[in-house]
Structure formats: C-alpha cells, structure tokens
Amino acid sequence: xxVFRWDRETVAHLGRRAAFGARREEVDYFYALGPDKTLDFLxxxxxxxxxxxxxxxxxxxxxxxxxxxxxxxxxFRMVHTWRPLEEKMTLFWHGHFTSAMSKVQNTxxxxxxxxxxxxxxxxxFRNLSLDIYKDPAMLLWLDNATxxxxxxxxxxxRELMELFTMGVGNYTEQxxxxxxxxxxxxxxxxxxxxxxxxxxWHDYGTKTVLGQTGNWDGDDIINLxxxxxxxxxxxxxxxxxxxxxxxxxxxxxxxxxxxYFESSxxxxxxxxxxxxxxxxxxxxxxxxxxxxxxxxVVNTIRTLEVRxxxxxxxxxxxxxGQALFNPPDVEGFDGGMAWINTSTLLQRVNMVNDLxxxxxxxxxxIDLAALIGGRTFQSVxxxxxxxxxxxxxxxxxxxxxxxxxxxxxxxAAGLSYENLMDRKGRGLIHLVATLPDYHTA
Amino acid sequence: xxxxxxxFIGGITLTAIGTFGPGLxxxxxxxxxxxxxxxxxxxxxxxxxxxxxxxxxxxxxxxSAYAAAxxxxxxxxxxxxxxxxxxxxxxxxxxFKTLFDEGKLAxxxxxxxxNGILSHFSSMDIWHTASPEGVQARGWxxxxxxxxxxxxxxxxxxxxxxSQVPKAFIADTVSTPSIASVSSYQFRTDPRYPVDRPSQxxxxxxxxxxxxxxxxxxxxxxxxxxxxxxxxxxxxxxxxSYTPSVTYPTTSLAQGLLLIAQIIAGNxxxxxxxxxxxxxxxxxxxxxxxxxxxxxxxEAVNAFQRDMEAKGLADRIVILTISExxxxxxxxxxxxxxxxxxxxxxxxxTRVRGxxxxxxxxxxxxxxxxxxVFTTDFxxxxxxxLEGWLGADAGAxxxxxxxxxxxxx
Numbered sequence: 074x075x076v077f078r079w080d081r082e083t084v085a086h087l088g089r090r091a092a093f094g095a096r097r098e099e100v101d102y103f104y105a106l107g108p109d110k111t112l113d114f115l116x117x118x119x120x121x122x123x124x125x126x127x128x129x130x131x132x133x134x135x136x137x138x139x140x141x142x143x144x145x146x147x148x149f150r151m152v153h154t155w156r157p158l159e160e161k162m163t164l165f166w167h168g169h170f171t172s173a174m175s176k177v178q179n180t181x182x183x184x185x186x187x188x189x190x191x192x193x194x195x196x197x198f199r200n201l202s203l204d205i206y207k208d209p210a211m212l213l214w215l216d217n218a219t220x221x222x223x224x225x226x227x228x229x230x231r232e233l234m235e236l237f238t239m240g241v242g243n244y245t246e247q248x249x250x251x252x253x254x255x256x257x258x259x260x261x262x263x264x265x266x267x268x269x270x271x272x273x274w275h276d277y278g279t280k281t282v283l284g285q286t287g288n289w290d291g292d293d294i295i296n297l298x299x300x301x302x303x304x305x306x307x308x309x310x311x312x313x314x315x316x317x318x319x320x321x322x323x324x325x326x327x328x329x330x331x332x333y334f335e336s337s338x339x340x341x342x343x344x345x346x347x348x349x350x351x352x353x354x355x356x357x358x359x360x361x362x363x364x365x366x367x368x369x370v371v372n373t374i375r376t377l378e379v380r381x382x383x384x385x386x387x388x389x390x391x392x393x394g395q396a397l398f399n400p401p402d403v404e405g406f407d408g409g410m411a412w413i414n415t416s417t418l419l420q421r422v423n424m425v426n427d428l429x430x431x432x433x434x435x436x437x438x439i440d441l442a443a444l445i446g447g448r449t450f451q452s453v454x455x456x457x458x459x460x461x462x463x464x465x466x467x468x469x470x471x472x473x474x475x476x477x478x479x480x481x482x483x484x485a486a487g488l489s490y491e492n493l494m495d496r497k498g499r500g501l502i503h504l505v506a507t508l509p510d511y512h513t514a
Numbered sequence: 515x516x517x518x519x520x521x522f523i524g525g526i527t528l529t530a531i532g533t534f535g536p537g538l539x540x541x542x543x544x545x546x547x548x549x550x551x552x553x554x555x556x557x558x559x560x561x562x563x564x565x566x567x568x569x570x571x572x573x574x575x576x577x578s579a580y581a582a583a584x585x586x587x588x589x590x591x592x593x594x595x596x597x598x599x600x601x602x603x604x605x606x607x608x609x610f611k612t613l614f615d616e617g618k619l620a621x622x623x624x625x626x627x628x629n630g631i632l633s634h635f636s637s638m639d640i641w642h643t644a645s646p647e648g649v650q651a652r653g654w655x656x657x658x659x660x661x662x663x664x665x666x667x668x669x670x671x672x673x674x675x676x677s678q679v680p681k682a683f684i685a686d687t688v689s690t691p692s693i694a695s696v697s698s699y700q701f702r703t704d705p706r707y708p709v710d711r712p713s714q715x716x717x718x719x720x721x722x723x724x725x726x727x728x729x730x731x732x733x734x735x736x737x738x739x740x741x742x743x744x745x746x747x748x749x750x751x752x753x754x755s756y757t758p759s760v761t762y763p764t765t766s767l768a769q770g771l772l773l774i775a776q777i778i779a780g781n782x783x784x785x786x787x788x789x790x791x792x793x794x795x796x797x798x799x800x801x802x803x804x805x806x807x808x809x810x811x812x813e814a815v816n817a818f819q820r821d822m823e824a825k826g827l828a829d830r831i832v833i834l835t836i837s838e839x840x841x842x843x844x845x846x847x848x849x850x851x852x853x854x855x856x857x858x859x860x861x862x863x864t865r866v867r868g869x870x871x872x873x874x875x876x877x878x879x880x881x882x883x884x885x886x887v888f889t890t891d892f893x894x895x896x897x898x899x900l901e902g903w904l905g906a907d908a909g910a911x912x913x914x915x916x917x918x919x920x921x922x923x
Contacts, residue, residue, distance in 0.1 A: 414691050415699075429704065496707050503703065503704070
C-alpha cells in the first residue's frame with residue numbers, strides 16, 4: 074500500500090465509503106493506526122467483537138412486529154456497530170436482492186432476510202445466491218411461492234437473470250421459461266412462514282438453460298448462473314458504482330471481474346481489491362458519489378451525536394426516498410443523482426436544521442454543549458474548521474469558508490458568547506449541511 | 515406571481531455571482547420569462563388507491579345479476595342518481611351527477627387490461643408503467659417527461675402532491691418533486707431566530723453558487739438546491755396570496771387539491787399534477803366505507819372544479835381518476851368485496867366531452883375468478899389525454915397504438 078497518501082482526509086474518504094461516515098475521534102484513531110491495520114479492521118471484521126452492540130440492541134424497546142420497529146433496529150446497528158462494512162454491505166445487498174414490506178407484509182420475514190444478507194455480507198456470492206432463493210420474503214416478493222409445475226410463475230426466474238446475476242441481454246425468453254420450471258416447488262409453509270420444498274409442485278422434467286440440458290433444480294441454476302462471464306462483469310460493475318464511481322472504465326470492471334472469478338466469488342476479496350485500488354483513492358473517486366439517505370442520516374446521527382430512539386428518522390428516510398425494508402421495486406433504490414430532487418434535498422437539509430434547532434430533550438436533538446465538550450475557539454475560523462471536520466468535511470476551500478465566516482459576524486454585534494453559540498452555532502450546523510459536500514461521499 | 519433572476523440574485527452579497535455555470539437557470543428562467551403568459555393545459559391524475567369498486571360507483575341497475583351477486587351491498591335503484599336508463603351513480607356522488615348533467619364529466623366503462631392481476635402492488639405497477647407485460651421500468655408520465663416537452667426544464671413542470679413520488683413519474687432524465695404541504699416544501703431555518711433567516715438564506719445561496727463550478731455531483735446538487743429554494747419560495751408565495759372562491763373540505767384530498775389550485779393560480783408552470791387518496795380496499799363492511807370515500811372524492815373534486823371555474827382557470831385543467839383494479843362482482847362473507855379487475859374511470863373538466871364511453875361489462879359473463887372482463891384498455895384513456903390534451907406522441911410513450919376515446923373536446 075504505497076500508491077496513495079495516508080492523511081486524515083483519506084481516512085474520512087474511507088469512512089464515507091466503507092462505513093457510514095467517520096467521527097472525528099475515529100479519523101484521528103485510524104489515521105494513527107495506519108492503512109494496513111485500518112483495512113484489516115474493516116475487511117476482517119469477524120475478528121472484531123460486536124457483542125457490546127448486540128447486547129445493547131437486544132434491550133432496546135423496538136417493537137419488531139412493526140415496520141417502524143425494524144427500521145429503528147437496523148438504524149441502531151448502523152450507528153453503533155463495530156463492523157461498519159458489514160452493515161454497509163448489508164445495505165448494498167438489500168438494494169441488490171431486494172424485497173419490500175409493501176408486498177411481503179411481514180416484519181419477521183423482512184428481518185430474517187436482513188440477517189441472511191448480513192451473514193453473507195462479506196461472504197461468498199454463490200452461497201448468498203443459494204440461500205436467498207429459499208428466503209421466505211424473497212419467495213413472496215417475486216412470487217416463487219406460487220410457482221408450480223404446469224402453472225409456472227416467471228417473476229423470480231426473470232429477475233434472477235436480469236437483476237441478480239447476468240443482466241439483460243444475456244438470456245432468452247426461452248431461458249426464462251425454463252429457469253422458472255427449475256424453481257417450481259420452492260415455496261413457503263403458509264402457517265409457519267418458513268421455506269418449504271413441495272415436491273408435488275416441482276417440475277422434474279428436463280430443462281435447457283443457456284444451452285445446457287438437464288433435470289435442473291434451483292441449486293443447479295444458481296451454480297449455472299454464478300460462474301457466467303456476464304455475472305462477474307455485472308457484479309463488478311455494481312460494486313464499483315456503489316464504492317468507487319458511477320461510470321467505471323471497462324478496464325476496471327474487467328480487473329474486478331477477474332477477482333470475482335479467481336476468488337471463487339468472494340465478496341471480501343472483491344472489497345479488498347477495491348479498498349486497496351488506485352481508483353478508489355484517485356481524485357476522480359473522491360466526492361464522486363451521492364450519499365444515499367441512509368448514509369446521510371447515519372452520518373448525521375453519528376457525527377453530531379444526535380440523541381433519539383431513531384423513530385423520527387423512519388418517516389424522514391421515506392420522504393428522502395429511501396424507506397428501508399421497502400425499496401420501490403425489484404431494481405432496488407436508484408442511486409446517484411436520482412436521490413436528489415428539490416423536495417428530497419429540502420428534506421435532507423431540513424432534517425439537520427430541525428435537529429440543530431431542537432433545544433429540548435425530546436424527539437431527535439443535538440446536545441450542543443456536549444458536542445462542543447468544553448472547547449473554546451480562538452477565532453471564528455477555528456470554530457468553523459472544527460465544525461466542518463466534526464461533520465466529516467475536510468479541506469473545504471477558503472472561498473467556501475468565507476461565507477460561513479461572514480455569516481457568524483452578520484448581526485452578531487453585542488451578542489454574548491452564549492447567545493452567539495445558540496444562534497450562530499446552531500445556524501452553522503444547518504449551513505454546513507447545505508453544502509453539496511455534505512451530500513456526497 | 516413572478517420571480518426574476520435579478521431579484522433572486524439581489525440577495526447575494528459576495529462575488530459568487532461571477533461563478534454561475536452556463537445554463538444554470540435554464541428552464542426556470544425562460545419559464546418565467548415566457549411561461550406565465552401562455553395558459554397551458556394541465557393534467558391532474560387523481561389516484562384512488564386500494565381498488566375502487568366500479569360496480570357500486572356506477573351501478574348497472576338493469577343487470578339482473580347485480581342484485582343477485584350482492585345481497586347486502588346492492589344499492590336499490592330508487593337511491594341511485596341515474597345517468598341513463600341503465601346506469602346510476604352511487605348516492606354519494608350527487609356532485610358528480612351535477613357535473614355529468616353539465617356535460618363536464620365522462621364515465622369510461624369497463625376500464626382495465628388483459629389478464630387482470632389481483633395484487634395491489636403488481637396491478638398498480640401496471641397502471642403506472644402502462645405496461646401489462648411488465649417490461650417498462652419507467653412510468654407513463656416519466657416517459658412523457660423524458661421527451662422533454664416545452665417547459666419541462668422547469669423544476670415544477672410535474673408535481674406530486676404527497677410524500678412519495680409515484681412510479682408513474684419515474685423517468686430517465688427528470689425527477690419530479692413531491693410536495694406534501696407548503697410547510698414541508700420549505701427551506702427552513704431556526705424558528706427561534708427569524709431575524710437570522712436572511713443571513714442564513716444569503717449564506718446558503720452563496721455556498722450553492724460557489725459550488726456550481728465544482729465537479730459532478732456537487733455542482734448538480736448545488737443547482738437543485740438553488741431550484742429547491744426558488745421554487746419553495748414561489749410555492750409559499752402562491753399559497754399565501756391565494757384566496758379560494760369556495761370553501762374546500764378539510765379532508766387531505768381536498769387540501770391537496772387546494773394546494774394544486776394555489777400552484778396553478780400562481781402560474782408556476784406546472785402541467786402535470788398527481789394526487790392520491792386511499793382506503794378503497796373494501797374487503798369488509800363496504801357499504802358505509804365506500805359511501806364515505808365517494809363523498810370525500812366528490813366533495814373535494816367539486817370544490818376544486820368550482821373554484822377553478824370561478825377563477826377562470828377551468829378550461830386549462832383535465833382530471834383523470836385511476837385505481838389499480840375494481841372489485842369482485844359477488845360480495846364475500848364479510849359484507850365486503852375482494853379484489854377484482856375492470857372498473858370505471860372518471861374524467862372531469864370543462865373541456866371534457868361529458869357522457870359515457872366504452873361498454874359496461876356483463877355481470878354474468880365473468881372470468882375464471884368471478885371478475886368482470888374488461889372492455890376498454892386503460893392505455894386508450896392515457897393515449898387520449900397524451901394526444902388530445904398534452905399534444906404528445908402517445909404511440910411512442912405507450913409503445914403501441916391505442917384508440918383515442920374522444921372524451922376531450
């Protein structure tokens with residue numbers, strides 16, 4: 074690891090991409106720790122104990138029979154986990170192997186699927202694919218629960234090839250029909266809500282998929298699709314779009330696809346390659362992604378030490394366009410600039426304004442005094458620098474700092490230090506959140 | 515109502531003005547320069563979520579199968595508001611009866627699509643994407659927006675009233691804002707210090723203007739930020755200066771329509787509105803629930819229609835209702851109705867050619883699930899408004915030719 078500079082801005086960059094935004098103390102800590110140990114911490118997270126978080130989560134009063142409860146549960150994890158990349162990958166898989174409450178209508182199934190995605194977060198793509206097709210939420214979401222011999226339902230078969238593995242253009246309609254036949258009988262037990270293979274529903278005839286003929290069942294199809302050249306490239310491109318930049322060069326896709334095949338579909342191998350690649354640390358990559366609403370919310374909660382039971386963020390995520398456990402359709406959440414329109418942007422910025430302006434201890438609020446922690450600032454500039462880095466923004470240009478400095482002095486004459494902090498300090502938190510830099514990663 | 519670029523920039527004090535990217539206000543500014551003068555046609559899609567029972571909305575009272583299939587839910591002929599010798603409106607739709615008599619309301623009968631799907635989610639998807647084959651990721655209005663009709667650079671060209679953009683608006687190149695209320699669509703500042711607001715707003719605009727010369731995506735976000743602020747101020751001003759000519763009911767549907775009236779009267783350049791109202795999934799004890807829903811609907815629409823007429827704006831507006839499906843012909847064991855297929859659709863406006871369109875499906879020749887067999891493809895009504903109202907290429911948007919139903923003058 075010698076290709077990039079290791080500085081605090083780089084640590085913050087890594088924190089935005091491989092985690093949900095690093096807090097100032099974390100940036101300092103990992104900067105001192107150095108790149109090798111930092112990446113080891115992120116990537117080999119099975120060695121990082123997470124029991125404290127699990128124990129704390131277990132005693133939270135979240136009602137897991139409600140939609141709100143399971144969103145609170147996941148937000149708690151994202152904020153407090155010691156394995157941030159695990160949660161980041163779980164979010165990635167939630168957008169890949171989608172299922173949504175809107176159709177599944179069962180919080181237990183959604184939560185179980187979420188745990189399944191977490192178990193495989195940095196695991197093996199083949200194993201994940203083998204498990205996900207038997208997942209009850211998925212079976213309901215893409216109607217495989219009703220896919221039976223003689224009465225095939227092609228929904229899962231089509232999406233498996235179009236969205237989960239190879240991508241459109243790599244299979245025929247005949248393949249869709251044949252794959253649907255292979256998955257017949259994989260359904261759920263309606264009384265227990267668990268996976269059930271109903272052999273009387275299964276089509277035991279021969280099927281021809283992508284030119285290969287046999288008495289294929291579900292596992293056989295996964296084992297046929299995962300090693301396809303198209304799947305490697307499809308997944309490589311998707312990883313690069315999530316973690317590097319939106320329009321990765323073909324050479325980059327090829328290189329990551331090679332890792333996919335050489336590692337026998339190891340997610341950890343792919344992420345290791347990404348997080349040690351020149352591309353990841355390049356100027357082109359820095360700040361090149363739009364923060365999704367979950368990243369924005371979790372970063373805000375973590376860096377500004379927001380106190381709440383997470384419930385206020387459930388509807389906020391929805392109005393920002395990312396209702397967790399409820400993606401709009403099987404393609405998952407659209408990324409990039411699709412997150413940003415006039416109303417979602419107002420929701421994003423107003424969230425921070427409302428947090429900063431809440432001086433009570435109810436709802437979601439920032440304890441400003443605790444956040445500042447007794448620091449005194451020698452100058453307005455020093456205070457602004459501190460706040461910017463606290464909120465995860467490093468190296469803001471002097472030109473952009475100028476309006477912030479001007480803001481603090483505008484109308485501040487005669488204010489006591491306390492009043493100045495209460496008015497301009499809280500105002501600055503809001504204004505920093507209006508910077509496009511706060512909405513990019 | 516008009517904002518000029520000059521007024522807008524007037525608040526900015528630093529040297530940031532020199533850094534405006536080329537074409538920043540492309541859309542918003544030309545819109546204001548030219549748009550307000552041209553009274554453009556407006557489409558308002560009103561969604562009845564849950565699957566409206568078309569049979570009890572427009573009742574085929576001469577079909578003997580009607581009373582037989584609905585022992586407790588059939589509405590006696592004496593209570594219906596007759597449209598002709600065979601069909602009568604639900605008694606809660608007195609306002610719709612008046613609009614029908616005035617020639618401003620058209621009923622499209624038997625609306626649906628082949629092999630009707632009984633899942634809310636999947637069937638709504640089909641209505642939104644206008645793709646019963648499920649091959650379209652974009653919405654039908656989104657595909658219209660992707661053709662960049664004149665004026666569509668305006669950030670408020672299409673507006674959803676609510677909190678989540680319906681799939682109908684999903685486009686490749688344009689994103690549609692959702693406005694839940696005037697108060698939520700605001701650039702808020704600390705309520706404790708109103709005196710500090712101008713200072714915060716100026717600082718914010720300065721920061722965004724400085725960011726316009728950044729690289730992707732910061733510059734793009736900054737552009738949307740400026741648009742968000744400008745449009746939110748415009749919506750607030752339009753709402754604040756508006757005096758309705760009628761009293762709108764307090765229902766959220768009526769209040770949503772009032773917000774639409776405010777935006778239309780404010781000349782903000784919006785041509786497509788979308789508003790939803792729910793609760794139509796009447797699986798049990800339908801009678802009262804459905805009566806209340808239709809009262810809410812007809813009172814809200816009537817208030818809006820009369821208000822727009824009084825303001826001289828009615829000629830610009832056509833309302834089209836949609837629902838994901840109708841309901842089963844026969845009632846279930848809970849005095850309710852399970853999911854069905856074909857339903858009725860309303861279209862309302864002074865430029866609507868009132869009357870009955872399409873054919874009412876038979877209540878005795880049903881499909882295998884006991885549901886109506888549709889007679890009118892919903893894409894025909896989409897084609898009618900796309901072509902006949904918005905002047906768009908319906909064939910290109912819908913991916914096929916569908917007959918113009920002729921309900922627009």
